Amino acid sequence: MDEEVVALYDDGGRPDGSAPRSQMRAQNLRHAATGILVRDSYGRVYVHRRTPIKDVYPAYWDFTAGGVVLDGEDPLEGARRELAEELGVTSELVTLGEADYADQSTRYHAFRYLTTWDGEITPQPEEVAYGAWLSLERLLDGLSDAEVPFMPDTRALFGDWVRERAADHGEPYQGRRSLTTLVEGRWLDRVPRFRGVGTGLVAEASLLPLLAPLVPLEVPDTILLDEEPLRVRHHWLPGATAATADLTTEDGRRLGGFLRALHDVPVSAYAGTGIPDETATRARLLRDLERMFHVVLPLLPETHQTRAQDLLRRVAVRAPAGLVHGELAPRHLVIGPGGLAGVVDWARAGVGDPAIDLAWPLYGAPEPVAEAVATSYGVSDEELLRALDWYRLDPWYDVRWEPRTGDQPTGATRLHDLVDRLDVNAAP
Structure with a gap:
């Protein structure tokens, strides 16, 4: 040569x-x-x-x-x-x-x-x-x-x-379970805040590439970026976090259709991804409920003790199971120029009661949005009732994990929210 x-x-x-x-x-x-x-x-x-x-x-x-x-x-x-x-x-x-x-x-x-x-x-x-x-x-x-x-x-x-x-990154945003950082204006990095959260992040990185073509809204293209310390990354979805008051009936229609498609995903699509199966999800739920019984229930006023105990018992009853987001809230919805565009933060995804994903959309969203979700999803009366119980239970998690002292304003506010949720009535 x-x-x-x-x-x-x-x-x-x-x-x-x-x-x-x-x-x-x-x-x-x-x-x-x-x-x-x-x-x-x-x-x-x-x-x-x-x-x-x-x-x-x-x-x-x-x-x-x-x-x-x-x-x-x-x-x-x-x-x-x-x-x-x-x-x-x-x-x-x-x-x-x-x-x-x-x-x-x-x-x-x-x-x-x-x-x-x-x-x-x-x-x-x-x-x-x-x-x-x-x-x-x-x-x-x-x-x-x-x-x-x-x-x-x-x-x-x-x-x-x-x-x-x-060095091109913003200040970390502290979520319920992870810290999220915008990197180079293009990617979102998340690291676990607590022991055990990392398992969900790793499973998310395995699940979402398989889920993306099966649902009508965008989900993050998450990858496992680093194993030690654990960090996952996905592209930043253009748009803004949803503000509850600004959601439209069209957003509700899209969300209902998205949840219907998500809950109908066959087991074969997520088998082997590492997300918690029905047994693991139920075991985690029962552990949480037991902790809530011993830690949160004693903090409630006597007027709500019986109602609260009944709630814990109902949620503990086995329900139909499917693939769920597991923690759906406005902070997980991305609004683009044309309305609702994506759903993010899937660290709590697993096989559980689909009504958990309907809780906030049916009872926390404005009434026209909730009606659009229910119609697009095709919600049943039984699902309405189970979704209400999940909606009532959600603030228990904040009280459960929030450090509490007698004079702590944040803890008192969260406890007040919990009591208010117990008073919410079923949707018509």
Whole structure:
């Protein structure tokens, strides 16, 4: 095979002759080279280990593809060629600008690029020994570890870019079970607040890709981003969190149709995803009810004790089961320009009583919206009653988990909400 002829560059970043690759390496001549950082649509970076036969930095870790620019070759075309050869990636490139690098092993003018690729990676055996997709945080962990040999030129040319992207996030929002952070204005990351919540997040990442084509509203395209510490990510769904007072009858119609489709999803569609099955969901419910009986019930006024005990008994009775969101509330509905567009936060998904998902839509939403939900869903009288019990039970969870002291305003307010819910009557 003929030896490659490499484009040499002067100190001003302009072409300045050429030389065979072996001569360029032997004399450490200043040349042109490309570097392409490959991310997937979730923001992960493809990181690989170079083969031991590379002529410079053999067996080092790298997080860019690329190589020398050949004599007479346009740098962009050279980047495309190298990317296709090394990783089998053929997506469009975005320029990150030019820069210079020099050390005792190599000197070159760098043409830097970024690309997004969700297809298969096909590493070139002569170039790549092993590779994997890593989050920016895990990549930075590796870069900060002195025991991990990363390419010094890639560190110098792309390290600041990686750190800037990793720092581009908002303040975490504290939900009932997880912390949610907007990342780079494109993704939502969630980490568990409590032990045990992580299992639901992992199951969600397995469930939602299977569920998405089966329901008429958008659900997050969740993936498991990092295992330790556990973090899941999905694309930010454009829109705003639903405000109860602003919901329309059309939103209610869409929500009812969505819930009907969700509850009709066959078992085969979610088997093996890791979501709690009917036995596990019921066991969790009974544990919660027992804790509520011992911790929350004594806090209620005597006028509501009997009513509250009856509620706990009714909810404990086994009901029909299907795939449920498990915690549906306005904060989980995304409103886009055309109205209700998506449903998010599926960490409590499991196989349980479908009436739990009807609780807030039928009893917490404005009456025209609730009627639209009921009509679109085709709710039965039995489901109306079970949904009411779930609606009455919901504030028990807040009181159950909220630290309580005699003078704590938040705890007192939540307890007042619980008592008010016990007084709610069945829908006509």
